[in-house]
Every structure is written in structure tokens, then in C-alpha cells.
Amino acid sequence: MITATVEQKHYLNAEYGLKSWLLTTDHKRIGLLYLGTITFFFLLGGIFATLIRLELLTPPGDLTNSETYNKFFTLHGVIMVFFFLIPSIPATLGNFLIPMMVGARDLAFPKLNLLSWYLLLAGGLLSMWAMFAGGVDTGWTFYTPYSTTYSNTYVIATALGAFIAGFSSILTGLNFIVTIHRMRAPGLTWFRLPLFVWSHYAAALIMVLGTPVLAVTLVLVALERAFRIGIFDPALGGDPVLFQHLFWFYSHPAVYIMVLPGMGVISELVSTFSRRRVFGYGFVAFSSVAIAVYGFLVWGHHMFVSSQSVYASLVFSFLSFFVAIPSAIKVFNWTATLYKGSISYETPMLYAFGFIGLFTMGGLTGLFVATLGVDVHVHDTYFVVAHFHYIMVGGTLMAYLGGLHFWWPKMTGRMYPEGWAKLSALVIFLGFNLTFFPQFLLGYLGMPRRYHAYPDEFQVLHVLSTAGASVLAVGYLIPLVYLVWSLRYGKRATANPFGATGLEWKTSSPPPTYNFDVTPAVTHEAYDYRALAEEETEGVRVG
Amino acid sequence: MDTHALESPALRHHFDTAEQQKDASTLGMWIFLVTEIMFFGGLFAGYTVYRQLYPNVFAAASNELDILLGGVNTAVLIFSSFTMVLAVWSAQTGSRKGLMVNLVLTMLLGLVFLVIKGFEWHHKWVMHEIPGASFHWEGPNPGQAQLFFSLYFAMTGLHALHMVVGIGILSLLLYMAWRGRFSRDYYTPVDTAGLYWHFVDIIWIFLFPLLYLIGRHHHG
Amino acid sequence: MSTTFRLFPQAASTTANSVDALYFFLVAVAAFFSILIFGLIFFFAIRHRRRVAREVPQEVRGGLTLEIIWTVIPFGLVMVMFAWGASVYLEVARPPDNALQAYVVGKQWMWKTQHMEGQREINELHVPVGRPVKLTMTSEDVIHSFYVPDFRVKWDVLPGKYTTVWFHPTRTGKFRLFCAEYCGTKHSGMIGWIHVMEPAAYESWLSGGGASGSLASSGEKLFQDLACGNCHRVDQPGRCPDLTGLFGKPVRLADGRSVVADEAYIRESIVNPGAKITAGFQPIMPTFQGLVTEEGMLQLIEYIKSLSGRPAGAQAPPGTAPAPERQAAGERGPSLPGSAPEKR
Structure with missing residues (x-):
């Protein structure tokens, strides 16, 4: 039970009690609050994913009726995008690690940081209220005029939930x-920063520049729905396609909010476990x-068949290839x-x-x-x-889990059980590919998205998926289970169990x-393993 | 070694120096203003699209706005920016009285703006020019005219909301100034609130010509 | 028939062949790079596995040559993709002039199709094999998307707007029609069939009855029922513009602009008459919004097209009308004598 040695004071045992968590301004504790919150939303979104896949096991719509199915995929999308993927790596790992990686005592605005967690929570609760009150069936994309005029579900509450969560992301x-600009330790120049920090900086730029546009767009949807102001209503001279432009102006860059931090994690992992500078x-x-x-320059590639000008499509296609x-x-640099x-x-x-591997496939199918x-x-x-799940699940989620395991000892002071962890990584990889690879074939065959029932000829591939x-759910x-277990029974972690170089390991x-x-x-x-080895052999106290 | 405690009491634990803290706050406010530009930017984009599509109706609908009241409000806001600058200058020079007087003046001017705006909105209500079921428009293309008023209310409404928030922030500053929280060495909140106030004014400087003045060029 | 299990869709139109060729190129590139990356990871992971616990490998800082190589080669490849993709897209986006025409109206949750000869179908469309077919589409409510996988074509169908899609079927049979843009509760029920028939069979299907006159004649009847002719008169073009020979011609507007009288213009002029006033006329026309269904609208358009004197369905694209006709339109077109030289 109680270990013989006197435990050192650290951020977890510095204070106890609910208040010490709910009113904390410590970026590490806030990171853990986020971890709990997004894990909850991930499980919730996962339940909807499971129900979707069960419904699609057979061609007719026999598990649920079509209204319920439409709410399932909408809630799956809304929860996974706005309440899991967007906050995932930045709000947990980023929050926890960025101040440490730049050698600071906290983020620049600790109270704002706590506020942003409460905003995510409030947005999530509002969306969940909408879910229990009757759900929403517009798809996470809220396309007009369906969302503004025709849907009979809780569109405004859900949109408002996403709107509030958006401000969490902005903050x-x-x-x-501000932290990366103003709080770096002496000697830590831009080109000495870990790549994790660079990628979070890039993602933060998108959060700050893109999210407000989504916010105002959702406000317009709510106004249109409540007062029929005409902005997106063709009967009043409005243009429903304008909504698509505004929506994708944020929501395409939002994909990079999700994947850029993941890329940062991968740079750290690849470097640490090959003991090479990236x-x-x-x-x-x-x-x-x-x-x-x-x-920010490619949003129109979501609208190639939407009636936008042919020339606009040509330009957006051209620019989209530049992201590749x-x-x-x-990818080439990591491999090298x-x-x-x-x-x-x-x-x-x-x-x-x-x-x-999976990001490569997701990118190539892009x-x-x-x-x-x-x-x-x-x-x-x-x-x-299939394409965006390869990026968001195969990419972001794999990076998130990799990062969570990598920094778990730092966050909790405990090691995860290596054998189980390797097994689950393997199961997830196999389950993921079995789920989503058949969907590429389904797509080229012509199976449309968001179908509750489908013709018989698609069934074999749906069953595989x-x-x-x-398998993925088990993974x-x-x-x-084992991460929760490890909190109590895991081996105690040293300051730097993986021999990594960042300041957080010091x-x-x-x-x-x-x-x-x-x-x-x-x-x-950054990533100077020779210096690290010298420090260790010289017996310099680390940690 | 630990000079932290020797610095100003306003220095928060995670900053090394007061200068670092001020730099961080100022940069934070600038970034916040960038997000605000993007927020209003969505509405400006919508405005641009529809004005391009329906130039004549927009000009006709714009003629319904009271250019005199709009003009007076523009002057009021510009003057409030001037008093805000004086407030910041008073804070810099350590004049608590000057700071408080100028904060009060700025807030009063903000309130004058809102009152005038309220009269304008009320007039639109009387004229049935509020988008929605009761909207009424004599000329051709009522739907497109309603679009103009939808944008008008969305943009000026959002702007007015920012004014209200701004007045709230200034009240807080006034309280802090009254309690003697500011000094020549520490007046960052006044500085950043000033940035915000100027930003809200600048938004109006764009809204006024876009919404009020277009009909003056067009005789459609 | 496409109800049997398969891993690759049938190629039943000329577009399908172009799209598939491009797709195979992309698959080849994707497979090459996927195998390359997976292979290198496996190879390096085994070859350079850690053998000594605290070993520090030789530092390599990167190489400009390599960076340039793996920037330039992918860039070249994606530019090929762009150019090839754009050429296929332009082919898909631009219907040929000699296409057979038909109309499609999407509504929650069905496809309503109309042929020039007047036949109407629901969730079905019969077309002949071996000639291009152009569909002009609109929606009564939300956004839908007309999608025929075996033809590899798809285009969104929007309310208040006309879009077109075209295909050139190359084999007979039944091919799936889907709605690809989520449109509400029964989105997955908004499916149907395209029947591609031998030309002779198609002709006999067309004459098989069910049609109460051609689309243009239905339009003419609607034109009379709505009393449009009281104002839009050929013999007395005083109050309202004469519609004869209007379609496809430029129209000068009261505000000095000029627009081409296409489907979208006619539709707008019916539901929102004040939007574009022809030069020399007063904005006196009441709106017919809510009085004309989208299908009725298409019939009216077809009627107005037929007033050009050319047979319905063989309309030439704007600007290619023969010169004498254009001249005629200029003389007795929508403008009064005296108002034509008006300059603003």
C-alpha cells in the first residue's frame, strides 16, 4: 500500500480534493482534466460508431430506423471532431508538455487555460443535452438549407455546443x-525547439485564424433557423453554397489542427527510439x-461538384496538391x-x-x-x-496513443505494462486496416456516405468493415484497462525512462x-543524444 | 538568485520579469484581435458576396439607414478612442485621477453610441425592417432587401455586443484604478483594454461606409 | 445488371473509361509509395535495431540533395495528377452540344425525371445507348446529388439553381442511381435506376404512351393557365417583353447590365420578377413563387425555348445562334422602339 520511501512532492500530491482540481491553474492538472474529458467523449463517439457499424452489417435498415441512424452518424461526427479530435493532442499532451518543453513554469495565461477547459465541458454538455433531448440529424457538416429550414432536430443547441467548444480551441x-513566443528558457532559440513545439505552433495558428470563421458561420445558421433571415435560404435570395465556403474555410484547416500535433508527437517518438536527431x-x-x-487555401476542394465555378475548382485542385x-x-524525413x-x-x-504507414496511405488517397x-x-x-479515417484515426489517434504511452510515465510517475501495450498496438493496427481498407473499395464501387440502408451488392465489404x-473496439x-491499472500497480518511472532528450525529461x-x-x-x-550520453556518464544529476 | 519576490506584486508566479509578463499580455491581446478580425471577417465575406449579387437592392435598402445618426455615432466613437488614449497616457504617467476621468468619459461615449444605436434599431422595428415574419418591404425584391437588413443587424449587433463587453472591461478597470492597483510600472490591463477599444472602433469605421454610405453613390 | 457482388464498378459510359484510366495511374503511384515506405520502415527497423543498451549512433544531420529529390519528384507527380485530373473534369463539366436533353427534379426523397417528349418518371430514367445525354437539374427543397457510379458521374442538385450533368452510355442495362448528398431522413431511399436501351427500344418506349404531349406543349398549357399570355403578347408587345426568340440571347437590363436569357434567368424572372428588369419595361410583373412547381418551371422554360422557332431539345448554346435570327431578336426583341438607344 504505502511505499516505504517518503514520496517526493510533485504536482499530483501537492494538493488534494476536488477543489484543487476544479480550480487549478496548473497546466499539468488541466492537461489531465482534458484527458479525462476527451476520453469520455471518445468512448461516447465510439459507441455511436459501433451502432453505425452494426446497422450496416446487413443491407436493409433493420437495427434502427433511418431517423435514428442519421442521428447516430451525426453525433458520431460532432463528438469525435469537435470534442475529441480537435482537443485531443493539443489540449492534453500539448497542455502538459509545451511549458515543460520550453522550460517555463506554466502557459502564459493559466486562468485562460482553465477557462478553455470549462468551455469545452460546457459545449460538450450542451451538445449532450441536445442529444438526449432528441438528437440532431444534419451530419457534423450542418449543410444548409437542410440544417436551417428542413431538419426538425436540435440543430441550434448542437451548433451552439460546437460554437462554445470553438472558443475553447481559440483560447x-x-x-x-504566446507561450512559445515569450516564455522560452534562456538559450532555447526557435531552432532548438523540439518539433513537437513547432507543430503545435502551426496548429495553434490555425486554431486562432480558422475557428472564429466557423463560430460566426454557426451563429448565422442559428439565426437563419430561428428567424429565417435569408442568408442561406435560396427562396429569399440567399445562397446555401455560401455556407459550404464558410464552413470549409475552417473545417478543412481543422483537419490540420487534428493531424499537425500528431506529426509533432511522431517526430519525438521516431527520434527517441532510434536515438537520432530527426x-x-x-x-x-x-x-x-x-x-x-x-x-487555408484549399477549402474549395470539398465543392468540386457543388456548382462552384469550374475555374474555382481548377485553382483549388491545383493548390490542394501543394499540401501533399x-x-x-x-514522411520521407522520418523514414530517413x-x-x-x-x-x-x-x-x-x-x-x-x-x-x-497509415498516414502515408491516408495522404496518398488524399x-x-x-x-x-x-x-x-x-x-x-x-x-x-476511408480517406479521412486513415488521416484522423490512422494518423491522429495512433499518434495520440503513441504519445500517451510515451509521456504516461512523466504524467503519472508510473510505467504502463509493456507486453499488453504492444499487444493492443498490434490489435489496433490490424483492426483499423480491416475496418477502413474495405471502405476504399466500397467507395470506388459507388457506395454513398450516410446511407442507412444499401443495395445487396455492397454487403460483403460492409461485413468485413x-x-x-x-477488433478495433477490443484494441x-x-x-x-491497463492504463488505469498502472496508476496503482505500474512500475515506478524514473525521470527519463526512454533516454529521451527534451527538457521535460530533465x-x-x-x-x-x-x-x-x-x-x-x-x-x-534538440535531439542531441551525444550530449545526453555525456551528461549521464559524467553522473550529472538528472531529475 | 530568486529575484521573483522582489519584483512588483502584480507579477504572476510563472513569469520571470514584469517585462516578460507585459509582452505576453500585449501579444495575447493582439492575437485575440486577429481572431476577432476573422470572426467579423466571415460576416464581411457574406456581405461582399451578396452586395456583389444584388447591388441595386442593397443600395436601396442602405438608403433606409439614417446617415446623420450613423455619422454622429462615428464621431462619438472616434472621440471615445481619443479619451481612451488619454486614459492610457494617464496610466503611463501615473495619474490616477486622469485615468479615472478618462475611463469614465470613454464609457459615457460608448453609452451614447449604444443609445443612438438603440434609437436606430427601434426605428427599424417601427418600420417593419427587422428580418423575420414581420418584415415588410415596399420596393422590388423584398427577400434581397431582407438580406441587407439581416447583415445589417448581424454586423451592428455583434459590434454593439463588443461595445457592451468593452464598457464592462472599462468598469472593471475603473474599479481597479479606484483601488489604486495601477502604477507607472504596472498598467498592462489599461494598455491591452485600450487595444481592444480601438479595435472595436475600427470595426465601426468599416461598418459605417459599407452599410450607410453605399446608397449615396448608387442611384439604382 | 449491377446487383451481383463485385469489387470494381462496371464501366458503362465514356467517362467511366477516362476516370478509370486516371484512377489506375493513381493506384499505381499510391501502391508504389506505400510499399516503399512500409518496406523501408521494416528494413531499417530490423537492420538498425538497437544492439547495445546505451549506444549513440553516428549523427547524420540531413542532406540537402535528398530533401530536394523528395520534394521535386512528388511535385512532378502531383502536377501530372493535376493536369490529367483537370482534363477529365473539364470533359465531365462540359456537355457536348448534340446531347439529348432531359430534366431532373430532386425532392425529399425522390428523383422526378421528364423527357422532352413529355414522359415523366419517378426514380427512373430511360435513355438510349450510344449518344450523349444531358440532364438539367434542380431541387425543390434541400441539396441533393445525382450520382450514377457505373457512369462515374455525379453533380449536386441545388434549390433555386440549375446544374447539369451529362454522360454517354456505352452499354445497355440497368444502372444504379443514388443521391450522394445527405438530404435528410430517407436519404438512403432516394435511389433509382438508369435504364440504358437500344435506340429502337428507346423509341418504342417513348411512344409507349403515358405522355400527355411534349414538355413544351405542357409548358404552353401552363403558360395559358397562369394567364402569362395576357401580358407577354406577340401581337402587342407594349407592357411586357415579347418572349419569341428570347432564349439564349443577351438581354439588356434596365440598370445597364446585360444577361443571357438562359434557364436560370427565366426561372428567376418567374419567381422573382423584380430581380432583372428588361430595359424599357416597368417592374409590374407579380411573383409566381409558390404557384409554379419546379417541374412546371421546366415546362415553361421548354415552352419559351420552343418559341425560338427551332425544335425543342436541340437548342444551341448561347452565342452560337445563326446570325439572321440574332438580328431578328435585336429588332423585335424585348425593347421598345426608342428605348433601345437609351444609354446610362
């Missing part, structure tokens, strides 16, 4: 940008910023980092391998949908569904409330 982004550090760093910038280049640069490294296969590295002639056929089919989803439940596990006993001074570049 997080603002906090990150190949082409500068290229990887700038490619994050390039992705963020290009991300920085993404390819990252492995070359002649000293590679070990701890669980986080397995997730990193999985990420690189080229299909950016290619105008092919997109006309696969737009709004399961091909698109559902089988994969059940997700295993870590849920303090104890778990860290003290103000992160560092002494503000660290940085004298060398």
Missing part, C-alpha cells in the same frame, strides 16, 4: 502562441508551418531518421511505425480526392470516409508543480 491556440530538422519544422498556411509536398517531406539509427521497439515506437476527375466519382462516397470495427478497450516523474526546481538553460540543439 488554447492563443495560449500556445533527419532534416529544418525541413520538418517548416513543413508544419507550410501545411498550416496551405491549409510538405506532408511527403515529413531510422536509417542507421539505434532502433528499439517500445510501444510508442510501434504506434509511430503505424502512424507513418491525392485521389484532390484529382478533379476522380473526385467527381468518389466525392461523398465511402472512399472519402464491421468485423474490423469489432481500444485494452489500454483503457525534471522528475511526475514533475513538481512549477516543473523545474531551477529554470533550465539550454546550451545545445
Whole structure:
């Protein structure tokens, strides 16, 4: 029960009680609050995903009626996008790690940070209220005029929930940008920053620039629905396609809010477990910023068949291909980092391998949908569904789980059980591919998205996909069990169990409330394993 | 070594120096204003699209707005920016009285703006020019005219909301100033609130010509 | 028939062949890079596995040559994709002039189709094999999307707007029609069939009855029922513009602009007459919004097209009308004598 040694003071045992958590301004505790919240939303979204896959096991709509099915996929999308994927890595790992990685005691605005958690919670609760009150059936995309005029469900409450969650995202982004600009430790120049920080900086730019546009768009949807003001109503001279422009102006870059932090995690993992500086550090760093910038110029590629001008489509297709280049640069550089490294296969590295492979496939199939002639056929089919799940689940979620395992010892002071963790990583990888690869074939066959019932000829592939989803569900439940178990029974973690280089590993596990006993001074570049080895052999006290 | 405690009492635990804290607050406010620009930007984009589509109706609907009241309000806001600058300057020079007087003046001017805006809105209500079921428009294309008024109310409403928030912030500053929280060394909140107030004024400087003045060029 | 299990859709139109060729190119590129990356990861992970616990491998800082190579090669490849994709897209987006025409109206949750000859169908469309078919589409309510996978074509169907999609069927049979844009509760029930028939069979199907006169003649009847002819008179073009020979011609507006009288213009002029006033006329026409269904609208349009003197359905694109006709339109067109030279 109680260990013989006197426990060191750290951020977890500095204070006790509910109040010490609900009123905390410690970025690490807020990170854990987020962790709990998004895990809850992930499970909720996962339940809806399970119900969707069960319904699609057979061609007719026999498990639920079509109204219920439409609410299921809408809630799956709304919850997973706004309440899980967008906050996932930035709000948990980013919140926890960015101040430590830059050698600061906290984020620049700790109270704002706490407020942003409450906003996410409030938005989530409002959306959940809408869900229990009767649900919403517009799809997470809220396309007009269906959402504004025709749907009889709780559109305003759900949109308002997403709107409030949006402000959570804006405040997080603002906090990150200011922290990275103004709070870096002495000697920590921009090009000594870990790539995790660079990618979060790029994602924060999108949060700050894109989210307000979504917010005002959702306000207009609510006004249109409540007062019929005509902005998106063709009967009054409004244009429903304007909504699509405004919506995708945010929601395409939002994909990069989800995946850029994941890329940051992968850079840390690949480097640590091959004990190599990330190949082409500068290229990887700038490619994050390039992705963020290009991300704002490609929204029209969601609208190739929407009646937008043919010339607009040509321009948006052309620009969309530019996003492929920085993404390819990252993948090639990670692969090159492995070359002649000293590679070990701890669980986080397995997730990193999985990420690189699946992100590559997701990115390459992105080229299909950016290619105008092919997109006309696969737009709004399961091909698109498969493509974005390869990016968001195969990419972001794999990176999130990899990062969670990697920093788990730092966050909790306990090691996760390696054997179980490796097993679940493998199960998730296999289950994921079995779930989503058949959907590429389904999409090219012509199976449209958001169908409650479907013709018989699609059934074989749907059955495979559902089988994969059940494997995937098992894969997700295993870590849920052993991570909770490890909080109590896991092996105690040392300050730097994986031999990594970042500043966060130079303090104890778990860290003290103000992160560092002494503000660290940085004298060398990121990922300098030689310096780390020298420090260790010289017996310099670490942690 | 630990100079932290020696610095101003307003220095928060996680900053090393007062200068770092001020820099962080100022940068934070600038980034916040960028998000505000994007927020209003969505509405400006919608306005641009529909004005392009329906230039004549927009011009005719714009003629319904009272250019005199709009003009007076513009002057009121510009003058309030001036008093806000004086408030910041008073804070910089450590004049508590000057700070408080100018904050009160700025707030009063903000209130004058809102009252005038209220009269304008009330007039639209009387004229049945509020979008919705009771909307009434004599000229051709009532739907398009309603679009103009939808944008008018959305944009000026959002702007007025920002004014209300701004007055709230200034009241808080007034209270803090009264309690003597500010000094020559610490007046960051006044500085950043000033940035916000100027931003809200600038938004109006764009709204006024876009909404009130277009009909003056067009005789459609 | 496409109800049997398959892993690849049938190619039943000319577009399908173009799209498939491009798709195979993309699959080849994707497969190559996926295998390359997976292969390299496996190879490096095994070859360079950690052998000594605290070993520090030789530092390699990156290489500009490599960075340039893996920037330039992907860039070249994606530019090929862009150009090829754009050429297929332009083919899909631009219907040929000689296409057979038909109309589609989407509504929650069915497809209503109309042929020039007057046949109407629900969730079905019969077309002949071997010639291009162009569909002009609109929606009565929300956004739908007309999608025939075996033809590899899809285009959104919007309320208050006309969009077109075209295809050139290359084989006979039944092909699935889907709604691809989520449109509400029974979205997945908004499906149907395209029947591609031999030309002779198609002709006999057309003459098989059910039709109460051609689309243009239905339009003419509607024109009379709505008393449009009281104002829009050929013999007495005083109060309202004469509609003869109007379609496809430029119309000068009261505010000095000029628009081409296409489907969208006619539709707008019926539901929202004040939007574009022809030069020289007063805005006296009442709106017919809510009085004309979208199908009725298409019939009216077809009637107005037929007034050009050319047979319905073989309308030439705007601007290609023969010169004498254009001249005629200029003389007795929508403008009064005296109002024509008006300049603003």
C-alpha cells in the first residue's frame, strides 16, 4: 500500500480534493482534466460508431430506423471532431508538455487555460443535452438549407455546443502562441525547439485564424433557423453554397489542427527510439508551418461538384496538391531518421511505425480526392470516409496513443505494462486496416456516405468493415484497462525512462508543480543524444 | 538568485520579469484581435458576396439607414478612442485621477453610441425592417432587401455586443484604478483594454461606409 | 445488371473509361509509395535495431540533395495528377452540344425525371445507348446529388439553381442511381435506376404512351393557365417583353447590365420578377413563387425555348445562334422602339 520511501512532492500530491482540481491553474492538472474529458467523449463517439457499424452489417435498415441512424452518424461526427479530435493532442499532451518543453513554469495565461477547459465541458454538455433531448440529424457538416429550414432536430443547441467548444480551441491556440513566443528558457532559440513545439505552433495558428470563421458561420445558421433571415435560404435570395465556403474555410484547416500535433508527437517518438536527431530538422519544422498556411487555401476542394465555378475548382485542385509536398517531406524525413539509427521497439515506437504507414496511405488517397476527375466519382462516397479515417484515426489517434504511452510515465510517475501495450498496438493496427481498407473499395464501387440502408451488392465489404470495427473496439478497450491499472500497480518511472532528450525529461516523474526546481538553460540543439550520453556518464544529476 | 519576490506584486508566479509578463499580455491581446478580425471577417465575406449579387437592392435598402445618426455615432466613437488614449497616457504617467476621468468619459461615449444605436434599431422595428415574419418591404425584391437588413443587424449587433463587453472591461478597470492597483510600472490591463477599444472602433469605421454610405453613390 | 457482388464498378459510359484510366495511374503511384515506405520502415527497423543498451549512433544531420529529390519528384507527380485530373473534369463539366436533353427534379426523397417528349418518371430514367445525354437539374427543397457510379458521374442538385450533368452510355442495362448528398431522413431511399436501351427500344418506349404531349406543349398549357399570355403578347408587345426568340440571347437590363436569357434567368424572372428588369419595361410583373412547381418551371422554360422557332431539345448554346435570327431578336426583341438607344 504505502511505499516505504517518503514520496517526493510533485504536482499530483501537492494538493488534494476536488477543489484543487476544479480550480487549478496548473497546466499539468488541466492537461489531465482534458484527458479525462476527451476520453469520455471518445468512448461516447465510439459507441455511436459501433451502432453505425452494426446497422450496416446487413443491407436493409433493420437495427434502427433511418431517423435514428442519421442521428447516430451525426453525433458520431460532432463528438469525435469537435470534442475529441480537435482537443485531443493539443489540449492534453500539448497542455502538459509545451511549458515543460520550453522550460517555463506554466502557459502564459493559466486562468485562460482553465477557462478553455470549462468551455469545452460546457459545449460538450450542451451538445449532450441536445442529444438526449432528441438528437440532431444534419451530419457534423450542418449543410444548409437542410440544417436551417428542413431538419426538425436540435440543430441550434448542437451548433451552439460546437460554437462554445470553438472558443475553447481559440483560447488554447492563443495560449500556445504566446507561450512559445515569450516564455522560452534562456538559450532555447526557435531552432532548438523540439518539433513537437513547432507543430503545435502551426496548429495553434490555425486554431486562432480558422475557428472564429466557423463560430460566426454557426451563429448565422442559428439565426437563419430561428428567424429565417435569408442568408442561406435560396427562396429569399440567399445562397446555401455560401455556407459550404464558410464552413470549409475552417473545417478543412481543422483537419490540420487534428493531424499537425500528431506529426509533432511522431517526430519525438521516431527520434527517441532510434536515438537520432530527426533527419532534416529544418525541413520538418517548416513543413508544419507550410501545411498550416496551405491549409487555408484549399477549402474549395470539398465543392468540386457543388456548382462552384469550374475555374474555382481548377485553382483549388491545383493548390490542394501543394499540401501533399510538405506532408511527403515529413514522411520521407522520418523514414530517413531510422536509417542507421539505434532502433528499439517500445510501444510508442510501434504506434509511430503505424502512424507513418497509415498516414502515408491516408495522404496518398488524399491525392485521389484532390484529382478533379476522380473526385467527381468518389466525392461523398465511402472512399472519402476511408480517406479521412486513415488521416484522423490512422494518423491522429495512433499518434495520440503513441504519445500517451510515451509521456504516461512523466504524467503519472508510473510505467504502463509493456507486453499488453504492444499487444493492443498490434490489435489496433490490424483492426483499423480491416475496418477502413474495405471502405476504399466500397467507395470506388459507388457506395454513398450516410446511407442507412444499401443495395445487396455492397454487403460483403460492409461485413468485413464491421468485423474490423469489432477488433478495433477490443484494441481500444485494452489500454483503457491497463492504463488505469498502472496508476496503482505500474512500475515506478524514473525521470527519463526512454533516454529521451527534451527538457521535460530533465525534471522528475511526475514533475513538481512549477516543473523545474531551477529554470533550465539550454546550451545545445534538440535531439542531441551525444550530449545526453555525456551528461549521464559524467553522473550529472538528472531529475 | 530568486529575484521573483522582489519584483512588483502584480507579477504572476510563472513569469520571470514584469517585462516578460507585459509582452505576453500585449501579444495575447493582439492575437485575440486577429481572431476577432476573422470572426467579423466571415460576416464581411457574406456581405461582399451578396452586395456583389444584388447591388441595386442593397443600395436601396442602405438608403433606409439614417446617415446623420450613423455619422454622429462615428464621431462619438472616434472621440471615445481619443479619451481612451488619454486614459492610457494617464496610466503611463501615473495619474490616477486622469485615468479615472478618462475611463469614465470613454464609457459615457460608448453609452451614447449604444443609445443612438438603440434609437436606430427601434426605428427599424417601427418600420417593419427587422428580418423575420414581420418584415415588410415596399420596393422590388423584398427577400434581397431582407438580406441587407439581416447583415445589417448581424454586423451592428455583434459590434454593439463588443461595445457592451468593452464598457464592462472599462468598469472593471475603473474599479481597479479606484483601488489604486495601477502604477507607472504596472498598467498592462489599461494598455491591452485600450487595444481592444480601438479595435472595436475600427470595426465601426468599416461598418459605417459599407452599410450607410453605399446608397449615396448608387442611384439604382 | 449491377446487383451481383463485385469489387470494381462496371464501366458503362465514356467517362467511366477516362476516370478509370486516371484512377489506375493513381493506384499505381499510391501502391508504389506505400510499399516503399512500409518496406523501408521494416528494413531499417530490423537492420538498425538497437544492439547495445546505451549506444549513440553516428549523427547524420540531413542532406540537402535528398530533401530536394523528395520534394521535386512528388511535385512532378502531383502536377501530372493535376493536369490529367483537370482534363477529365473539364470533359465531365462540359456537355457536348448534340446531347439529348432531359430534366431532373430532386425532392425529399425522390428523383422526378421528364423527357422532352413529355414522359415523366419517378426514380427512373430511360435513355438510349450510344449518344450523349444531358440532364438539367434542380431541387425543390434541400441539396441533393445525382450520382450514377457505373457512369462515374455525379453533380449536386441545388434549390433555386440549375446544374447539369451529362454522360454517354456505352452499354445497355440497368444502372444504379443514388443521391450522394445527405438530404435528410430517407436519404438512403432516394435511389433509382438508369435504364440504358437500344435506340429502337428507346423509341418504342417513348411512344409507349403515358405522355400527355411534349414538355413544351405542357409548358404552353401552363403558360395559358397562369394567364402569362395576357401580358407577354406577340401581337402587342407594349407592357411586357415579347418572349419569341428570347432564349439564349443577351438581354439588356434596365440598370445597364446585360444577361443571357438562359434557364436560370427565366426561372428567376418567374419567381422573382423584380430581380432583372428588361430595359424599357416597368417592374409590374407579380411573383409566381409558390404557384409554379419546379417541374412546371421546366415546362415553361421548354415552352419559351420552343418559341425560338427551332425544335425543342436541340437548342444551341448561347452565342452560337445563326446570325439572321440574332438580328431578328435585336429588332423585335424585348425593347421598345426608342428605348433601345437609351444609354446610362
